[in-house]
Amino acid sequence: MLNCMPDERALYMTSAGSLKFAFNGLVLLIAALVLAACGESGNKSPETTRESVALFTKNQTNPYFQTIRVAAQAAATELNVDLVNYIPTSNDSIPEQMSQIEDAITKHPSAVVFVPVDSKAMIPGVEKFNAAGIPVINLIDRSDGGEFVSFMGCDDYAVALNTARYLFEKMNGKGNVIIIEGQGGSSNNQKRVSGFKKALEDFPSVKLLASQTGNFQRAMALQVTENLLQAHPQIDGILAANDAMALGAIEALDAANRKALVIGVNGTKEAIDAVKAGKLLATGDCDGFVQGCMGTMAAVRHLKNLPVPKEVIFPITVFNSTNYQGADVPYEQRMCPKWESIVKN
Amino acid sequence: MKYRLIGVALIVLALGLSSHAFATPSNLLNVLRQASLIFLSASGLTLVIVGAGLDLSVGANLGLSACFAAAAIKATGTLSSGFAAGVACGIAVGLLNGLMVTKLRVPPFIATYGMLWMLYGVNYWYMKGDTIYGFPPDFRALGSGDLLGVPIPVYLMTIGLLAGGIFTRYTTYGHEVYAIGANAEAARLSGIPVGSRLILLYTLSGAMAGLAGVIYLARLNSAEAGIGSPLLLPAIAAVLIGGTSLFGGSGGLAGTLIGAIILTLVLNGMNLLGINSNWQPLVTGVIILIAALIDSVTRRHAELHA
Numbered sequence: 001m002l003n004c005m006p007d008e009r010a011l012y013m014t015s016a017g018s019l020k021f022a023f024n025g026l027v028l029l030i031a032a033l034v035l036a037a038c039g040e041s042g043n044k045s046p047e048t049t050r051e052s053v054a055l056f057t058k059n060q061t062n063p064y065f066q067t068i069r070v071a072a073q074a075a076a077t078e079l080n081v082d083l084v085n086y087i088p089t090s091n092d093s094i095p096e097q098m099s100q101i102e103d104a105i106t107k108h109p110s111a112v113v114f115v116p117v118d119s120k121a122m123i124p125g126v127e128k129f130n131a132a133g134i135p136v137i138n139l140i141d142r143s144d145g146g147e148f149v150s151f152m153g154c155d156d157y158a159v160a161l162n163t164a165r166y167l168f169e170k171m172n173g174k175g176n177v178i179i180i181e182g183q184g185g186s187s188n189n190q191k192r193v194s195g196f197k198k199a200l201e202d203f204p205s206v207k208l209l210a211s212q213t214g215n216f217q218r219a220m221a222l223q224v225t226e227n228l229l230q231a232h233p234q235i236d237g238i239l240a241a242n243d244a245m246a247l248g249a250i251e252a253l254d255a256a257n258r259k260a261l262v263i264g265v266n267g268t269k270e271a272i273d274a275v276k277a278g279k280l281l282a283t284g285d286c287d288g289f290v291q292g293c294m295g296t297m298a299a300v301r302h303l304k305n306l307p308v309p310k311e312v313i314f315p316i317t318v319f320n321s322t323n324y325q326g327a328d329v330p331y332e333q334r335m336c337p338k339w340e341s342i343v344k345n
Numbered sequence: 346m347k348y349r350l351i352g353v354a355l356i357v358l359a360l361g362l363s364s365h366a367f368a369t370p371s372n373l374l375n376v377l378r379q380a381s382l383i384f385l386s387a388s389g390l391t392l393v394i395v396g397a398g399l400d401l402s403v404g405a406n407l408g409l410s411a412c413f414a415a416a417a418i419k420a421t422g423t424l425s426s427g428f429a430a431g432v433a434c435g436i437a438v439g440l441l442n443g444l445m446v447t448k449l450r451v452p453p454f455i456a457t458y459g460m461l462w463m464l465y466g467v468n469y470w471y472m473k474g475d476t477i478y479g480f481p482p483d484f485r486a487l488g489s490g491d492l493l494g495v496p497i498p499v500y501l502m503t504i505g506l507l508a509g510g511i512f513t514r515y516t517t518y519g520h521e522v523y524a525i526g527a528n529a530e531a532a533r534l535s536g537i538p539v540g541s542r543l544i545l546l547y548t549l550s551g552a553m554a555g556l557a558g559v560i561y562l563a564r565l566n567s568a569e570a571g572i573g574s575p576l577l578l579p580a581i582a583a584v585l586i587g588g589t590s591l592f593g594g595s596g597g598l599a600g601t602l603i604g605a606i607i608l609t610l611v612l613n614g615m616n617l618l619g620i621n622s623n624w625q626p627l628v629t630g631v632i633i634l635i636a637a638l639i640d641s642v643t644r645r646h647a648e649l650h651a
Binding site: 059060061062063065066069089091181184210211212215217218219220223224226227228230231232251254268273 | 364366369478570575613
């Protein structure tokens, strides 16, 4: 049955959920027929059933998770397992991810790679996987509870700290900066902003003029930067808690004909292009592609009874004009790294 | 209308006194540029609400239109194709909304809420998590450029305001919209073709969302599937803060402009004053409520003494 559910179709089914107002009957009918057909063929040839990995990501809109999905698929293809995607149609929706967990359990994947939409609210969901005896790899955002084979993530605080230090060095250790924060209440945002502020402590001649929220949104970051440019005639550096906001800030600088060095976090393709074009100074990241690969690889290693550490913290890269080339390759053409190159014992 | 201006005046006065950067020509133009984008996305919606309808799909429509416009510009290399694709997408969505509400008699909230999800679905499928970015400077000028020192979106807003004002005040169509909003049944009995007028309103709302999508694209220099979702509530809020009644029959575009300016001033003021990010949602809420309160108190006072 799972042979019939490759990545693309899982994506299609999630969008179909949101199309139901228009062609609900038709879509459900087709989906039911396809599922029925799949189920039948699957039952007839159980010996050909491959291992399957269910990948849970937070939304369809953030390019970062698209990278994770592409990388996870690359690893799955390489390791000859099936990958099934579960993506909430409402961004980061807690109830939707919860019901997707229930759906997944009925299909009983061999293992789960899980990015929780919320570190606390999804604990009951993880416990459902535990109760069903499905091994879970916790990827990117640490869940506050539940049993995991491994947590694999990026230290957001260290990423922000390293990237901010790079900026301040390029500013020769002096000047005025502003911080564009992400969404209040998000733990990623809190870690990144404290990383930025820790770096400020090391550079006493760098002055923080303002730290204002852009909610992780490009449009709002643009608007907030426009406002801050009005308030502060001299801004030398802008630290944004994600790439989309950094790029929004750059649009505001361009429109106002002002110059400042800008850094972001995430290492998205668009940000790498902006680094290449000399518009963005740097973007800090634990390579999303590596994370997507490693999550799936860890799940498969566990299924093969190979050792997986309880915790894997990914290496950090501050992509800048001297080293962006490594990330400047379309994801579809990139290869997963060797397990041993990331996890060293 | 004039009572709402009191709220704006008080906010402007308070900010002028507390921040030296506020009452400068460049910041006031900055506020107008930001307000004009909210206004454009809320202008068609205002007329729909005057007609006692509702369009919850404006944000999603704006987002899809921006993505289609971005793809069209990338595919053809011409700016007019992007413009056409964005506005055509907006019009098509608006027309579908209008047909659902009138011909299929789906309540406006549900019809346009369903449409919102369909548009997200189409957009997620179409964009597949990607971002389309990097547009020519002459296109970007539409969103971030100036003409004679005034931001270009402000001109578009002025055109929208004047055209909308003439439509609502001096055309039979415009009068009919208010009549339908006040009492659709009475309007029908007096011979107004209610269905076709409503279809026109929803189409107009879609067209303006599509246009706003193109302007947002030019301003952001990029389009991603999630671009429109944070823009729905501010658009509705601008309409309602501006005094247009959710029950229809009263209000108008000038009010929506005031609503958009109030929303913009709140963020501008908080940024200029450096209010802690954690307090900003609370401050936003309090100021919106105070603006509404000033409006209702002064209005009641005026009615008592009229």
